[in-house]
Amino acid sequence: MAQTNHNRPILDIRDLHVSVGDNEILRGMDLSVSLGEVHAIMGPNGSGKSTFTNVVAGRPGYTITKGEIIYEGESILGMFPDERARKGIFLALQYPVELPGIRNREFLRTALEALREARGETKLAIREFNKFLEEKAKAMDFEPDLMKRNVNEGFSGGEKKRNEILQMSVLDPKLALLDETDSGLDIDALKVVSRGVNEFRGPDKAIVLVTHYQRILNYIKPDFVHVLIEGRIVRSGGSDLAQELEAQGYEWLREPPEQAA
Amino acid sequence: MTQTPTAAATDRYVDQFNALREEREKEPLWLRDLRREAFDYFQRMGWPIDEKRDEAWKYTDVKPIARASFRLPDAPGAALTDEDIVRLLPFDEGMSRVVFIDGHYAPEVSRIRQPDHASVRRLKEAIQQDESFVHGHLARYSAPHHDASVALNTTFFRDGVFIYTDRPLSAPVHVVYVTSEHADPVVTYPRTLVVAGTNAEVTLIESYVSLGTRNHFTDPVTEIALGEGSHVTHYRLLLENTDSYSIGHVRPCLGPDSTYKSVVYEAGSGLMRLDLEVLIEGPGAFADLRGLYLTRGKQHLDNLVSIDHAKPHGKSRLYYKGILDDESRAVFGGTVYVQPGADKTDAYQEDKNLLLSDRAEADSKPSLEIYADDVKCGHGATAGAVADEAIFYLRSRGIDEQTASRLLIKGFASEILDEVGIEALRVFLEERTTQSLPRFQAGLAA
Numbered sequence: 001m002a003q004t005n006h007n008r009p010i011l012d013i014r015d016l017h018v019s020v021g022d023n024e025i026l027r028g029m030d031l032s033v034s035l036g037e038v039h040a041i042m043g044p045n046g047s048g049k050s051t052f053t054n055v056v057a058g059r060p061g062y063t064i065t066k067g068e069i070i071y072e073g074e075s076i077l078g079m080f081p082d083e084r085a086r087k088g089i090f091l092a093l094q095y096p097v098e099l100p101g102i103r104n105r106e107f108l109r110t111a112l113e114a115l116r117e118a119r120g121e122t123k124l125a126i127r128e129f130n131k132f133l134e135e136k137a138k139a140m141d142f143e144p145d146l147m148k149r150n151v152n153e154g155f156s157g158g159e160k161k162r163n164e165i166l167q168m169s170v171l172d173p174k175l176a177l178l179d180e181t182d183s184g185l186d187i188d189a190l191k192v193v194s195r196g197v198n199e200f201r202g203p204d205k206a207i208v209l210v211t212h213y214q215r216i217l218n219y220i221k222p223d224f225v226h227v228l229i230e231g232r233i234v235r236s237g238g239s240d241l242a243q244e245l246e247a248q249g250y251e252w253l254r255e256p257p258e259q260a261a
Numbered sequence: 262m263t264q265t266p267t268a269a270a271t272d273r274y275v276d277q278f279n280a281l282r283e284e285r286e287k288e289p290l291w292l293r294d295l296r297r298e299a300f301d302y303f304q305r306m307g308w309p310i311d312e313k314r315d316e317a318w319k320y321t322d323v324k325p326i327a328r329a330s331f332r333l334p335d336a337p338g339a340a341l342t343d344e345d346i347v348r349l350l351p352f353d354e355g356m357s358r359v360v361f362i363d364g365h366y367a368p369e370v371s372r373i374r375q376p377d378h379a380s381v382r383r384l385k386e387a388i389q390q391d392e393s394f395v396h397g398h399l400a401r402y403s404a405p406h407h408d409a410s411v412a413l414n415t416t417f418f419r420d421g422v423f424i425y426t427d428r429p430l431s432a433p434v435h436v437v438y439v440t441s442e443h444a445d446p447v448v449t450y451p452r453t454l455v456v457a458g459t460n461a462e463v464t465l466i467e468s469y470v471s472l473g474t475r476n477h478f479t480d481p482v483t484e485i486a487l488g489e490g491s492h493v494t495h496y497r498l499l500l501e502n503t504d505s506y507s508i509g510h511v512r513p514c515l516g517p518d519s520t521y522k523s524v525v526y527e528a529g530s531g532l533m534r535l536d537l538e539v540l541i542e543g544p545g546a547f548a549d550l551r552g553l554y555l556t557r558g559k560q561h562l563d564n565l566v567s568i569d570h571a572k573p574h575g576k577s578r579l580y581y582k583g584i585l586d587d588e589s590r591a592v593f594g595g596t597v598y599v600q601p602g603a604d605k606t607d608a609y610q611e612d613k614n615l616l617l618s619d620r621a622e623a624d625s626k627p628s629l630e631i632y633a634d635d636v637k638c639g640h641g642a643t644a645g646a647v648a649d650e651a652i653f654y655l656r657s658r659g660i661d662e663q664t665a666s667r668l669l670i671k672g673f674a675s676e677i678l679d680e681v682g683i684e685a686l687r688v689f690l691e692e693r694t695t696q697s698l699p700r701f702q703a704g705l706a707a
């Protein structure tokens with residue numbers, strides 16, 4: 001599968017090793033993602049998928065022991081999560097966090113202002129922002145009431161996931177990492193989320209989508225599918241790989257146990 | 262034989278009690294009896310330490326208080342001007358204000374707007390001028406044998422505030438209990454008594470402040486009687502220094518269809534325990550209890566809130582929140598009793614904590630005891646959402662660290678502070694909240 005080379009990758013992961021405490025989770029991961037592409041990452045529980053998306057977003061708690069994360073041609077290893085976000089990286093969390101006392105609308109407005117400022121754009125007047133947000137929320141089938149509520153507090157599982165995609169669509173990043181955004185969604189919500197992602201998709205966007213299910217890939221057709229097992233990408237392919245995995249599971253891709261001497 | 266520190270401290274109380282004999286001789290007989298009864302109780306029971314430390318004191322050790330000797334100041338240790346008060350507590354414009362410094366009334370900074378059909382005055386004065394009325398209420402709600410601190414307060418209180426009204430009181434009453442800086446640890450026993458008659462409305466603000474940074478002890482008791490259909494709004498601000506001790510008792514007794522709303526704000530004290538014991542004494546009464554505690558350093562704050570639903574159709578709501586930093590500790594114990602016959606009671610309590618440091622500890626124990634039928638009760642508690650997760654989430658959306666911490670802390674506190682109906686007070690508490698948490702200014706450095 002030849003990757004188009006005229007396009008310099010927006011994200012380039014090179015021999016990435018990541019530990020939590022003494023536990024090495026990513027063990028030499030390589031991945032290259034270019035604008036215009038959608039990559040799906042699949043793999044068994046605990047293989048390191050969230051660890052990967054988290055370290056790209058700059059979540060604390062992980063130690064990078066070796067390797068590089070290159071974004072738009074520069075290493076982002078030393079950057080704080082907010083700097084990365086302002087450069088266009090977005091992570092839809094597998095478990096979105098509840099923010100007591102912070103209303104969804106206020107949260108989105110503060111975030112958007114921070115990003116617009118970083119992009120050298122002018123402040124949006126409240127009215128403009130409200131109108132903009134209203135349209136985005138409508139597209140996500142978001143009850144207007146959820147905007148007034150505290151971020152994710154008391155949201156259903158599906159509402160939390162839709163909220164992540166709404167944030168993506170409002171903040172308009174360049175690279176979106178979606179960590180199991182499809183898990184726990186009913187069929188209607190899955191369609192809404194997929195629609196949101198497909199609307200976002202474009203020649204100047206890149207998407208890395210972590211999933212356990214072929215289901216979402218029927219709606220969002222990936223350009224590449226990668227299989228992550230025990231902290232390494234063991235197989236890459238086109239969207240047909242996902243179907244193969246659905247049918248056969250991961251066992252056949254596991255490395256044979258090392259021969260005892 | 263050498264004395265234990267606790268026994269030595271108890272002797273100190275005996276000396277103090279004897280030293281006040283002359284002052285007591287001027288008091289009515291019933292009050293002298295009351296004080297004697299209270300002091301007997303204290304001598305018999307002492308502080309809840311060692312083998313006397315029961316479940317209610319499981320997380321809080323008052324040994325530092327039991328072993329210390331505190332002096333009762335016989336004169337105020339400082340004089341204050343109006344500007345001083347406004348600087349300390351800039352929210353009481355237009356209110357009645359009653360100030361005590363080291364337990365002594367400070368007329369120069371007090372201004373009582375004496376309304377018709379109501380009485381707002383010093384407790385000492387009320388005992389002299391309205392003796393039988395005060396006799397009917399004082400210590401009726403907070404029984405002297407409640408515990409050591411109430412017993413000591415009843416034995417030694419010198420003055421305080423008395424409010425009686427049977428109409429809506431136009432201006433809130435701000436009571437300020439100040440402890441000034443002394444070379445040795447001093448103690449004060451503030452006493453507040455509010456009697457709201459039928460359909461009366463009262464807003465009471467109690468502020469506890471220290472002028473210095475040295476250790477002292479405050480042992481306050483506040484009794485509030487709510488007549489039928491009355492409304493009492495009660496703010497209690499604990500802003501004393503973080504080396505001080507405070508063991509307090511607040512006792513609202515709610516008559517039929519009355520409403521008691523309280524906001525407890527605790528940003529000070531090194532070792533604090535507050536028992537808020539609400540009695541739903543009449544059918545249809547409503548208690549709305551909110552609290553915000555902010556702890557840092559080695560502060561230890563313990564809130565024990567109990568709501569006793571003795572009559573049917575009562576409703577209670579309790580929301581307490583804490584923001585904990587450094588190695589501080591906050592304890593919340595909430596108990597709802599629904600007595601036999603208190604049918605159709607509707608009670609909910611919730612305590613939530615935000616931990617800014619992984620060395621801070623929150624202990625939260627809500628409990629329900631229900632002995633009636635057709636009752637709606639619930640509780641929720643989050644022992645401690647660690648702030649890091651939330652901070653990362655905010656930052657991952659492009660919000661810088663400082664703004665993220667601010668949003669988080671302000672948002673968390675706002676769920677309580679938004680309920681403060683007095684604008685100037687709310688603004689003061691919001692600012693005070695941000696000052697109490699250095700990390701709010703600096704951002705939560707990793």
Ligand SMILES: Nc1ncnc2c1ncn2[C@@H]1O[C@H](COP(=O)(O)OP(=O)(O)OP(=O)(O)O)[C@@H](O)[C@H]1O
Pocket residue numbers: 020023025043044045046047048049050051052061094
């Ligand atoms: N903060 C942490 N502390 C300890 N172990 C961790 C931590 N984060 C991840 N791990 C461990 O690292 C391994 C990989 O976790 P990760 O969440 O990346 O897996 P995943 O592929 O996303 O799994 P899932 O499909 O269940 O979401 C797991 O064994 C997990 O227990």
Ligand SMILES: [Mg+2]
Pocket residue numbers: 049050051094179180
């Ligand atoms: Mg995961």
